[in-house]
Amino acid sequence: MQGLRWLGVALTVGALAFAGCGDEEEPAGSGASGGESTPAATEAPAEKFEASTTLGKIQAKGEITIGVKFDVPPFGVKNPQSGEVEGFDVEMGKAVAAKLGVEPKFIEAISDNRIPFLTDGTADLILSTMTINEERVTQINFSDPYFIARGRVLVPGDSDITGVADLAGKNVCTALGSTYEANLKKQAPEAKLKLVDSYSECLELVQNGAVDAVSTDDVILTGMIIQDETLKLVGDPLTQEPYGAGIKLDETEVTEFVNGVFQELKDSGKWAELHQQWIGKYTGETAEPPTITVDEAVEMVKNN
Numbered sequence: 591m592q593g594l595r596w597l598g599v600a601l602t603v604g605a606l607a608f609a610g611c612g613d614e615e616e617p618a619g620s621g622a623s624g625g626e627s628t629p630a631a632t633e634a635p636a637e638k639f640e641a642s643t644t645l646g647k648i649q650a651k652g653e654i655t656i657g658v659k660f661d662v663p664p665f666g667v668k669n670p671q672s673g674e675v676e677g678f679d680v681e682m683g684k685a686v687a688a689k690l691g692v693e694p695k696f697i698e699a700i701s702d703n704r705i706p707f708l709t710d711g712t713a714d715l716i717l718s719t720m721t722i723n724e725e726r727v728t729q730i731n732f733s734d735p736y737f738i739a740r741g742r743v744l745v746p747g748d749s750d751i752t753g754v755a756d757l758a759g760k761n762v763c764t765a766l767g768s769t770y771e772a773n774l775k776k777q778a779p780e781a782k783l784k785l786v787d788s789y790s791e792c793l794e795l796v797q798n799g800a801v802d803a804v805s806t807d808d809v810i811l812t813g814m815i816i817q818d819e820t821l822k823l824v825g826d827p828l829t830q831e832p833y834g835a836g837i838k839l840d841e842t843e844v845t846e847f848v849n850g851v852f853q854e855l856k857d858s859g860k861w862a863e864l865h866q867q868w869i870g871k872y873t874g875e876t877a878e879p880p881t882i883t884v885d886e887a888v889e890m891v892k893n894n
């Protein structure tokens with residue numbers, strides 16, 4: 591049932607993505623995540639941080655601003671009925687907010703503005719399907735990896751493309767500011783890249799035939815297939831994409847705090863539960879939480 595409801599949400603979001611609709615009031619908790627907006631209610635009292643620190647300031651404000659995707663089920667998608675944002679990344683953000691004893695405020699962070707949002711203070715935290723890589727670790731801090739995706743190629747069901755080797759001369763959509771700008775230049779140098787702001791645009795373009803394929807993380811492409819079962823994944827995984835939460839550069843205390851929250855989720859079995867709820871039930875896979883460090887994630891991505 592939950593799957594069907596979620597699918598309905600995803601389809602509606604897809605349909606309304608460019609209409610700018612979607613703040614109709616409906617009871618919260620109608621989506622699969624449940625219990626929204628009560629992060630601190632059932633938690634033990636949060637540790638109080640010094641007023642002068644970043645975490646202390648967030649506590650004084652009573653709110654943490656978290657940048658997530660709004661059009662990427664099952665990681666971050668805005669439910670147009672309830673106005674709530676849902677998904678695996680959103681759950682990670684709710685856990686951080688709950689542990690701090692503040693409300694999460696979710697804002698949309700597309701691939702290309704994730705780092706600027708941290709640098710200019712628009713967001714306190716980014717949970718937006720963001721791969722840890724060598725270039726990015728010089729610009730922002732990352733939490734320990736909380737998920738590992740893989741790069742794939744998605745095409746219409748009747749396409750002859752069977753994998754990355756067939757992308758030469760083809761129009762391939764991916765997001766501006768994503769790792770796939772470089773991944774595709776390396777692995778499909780003759781593909782014609784169509785770089786867009788958001789993944790819902792790639793979905794539209796492949797559906798209406800304006801591009802031949804979409805390439806990005808497997809879980810994002812799976813979200814597209816849930817919305818349109820005529821699409822399919824082809825070929826072997828191209829890359830490994832370890833996700834980390836983005837934090838402003840040199841915010842060590844915030845980074846350690848987020849790591850503590852993620853470690854608790856991993857150790858308690860909650861991570862596995864959330865994985866099943868948001869990802870496993872669509873992919874049929876059970877997964878273990880990642881145990882690699884940020885440095886190991888950087889090395890993993892260098893080998894892509």
Ligand code: GLU
Pocket residue numbers: 701718719720721765767768769770806807831
């Ligand atoms: N994980 C990749 C990245 O961080 C692709 C997904 C995205 O663009 O959000 O660039």
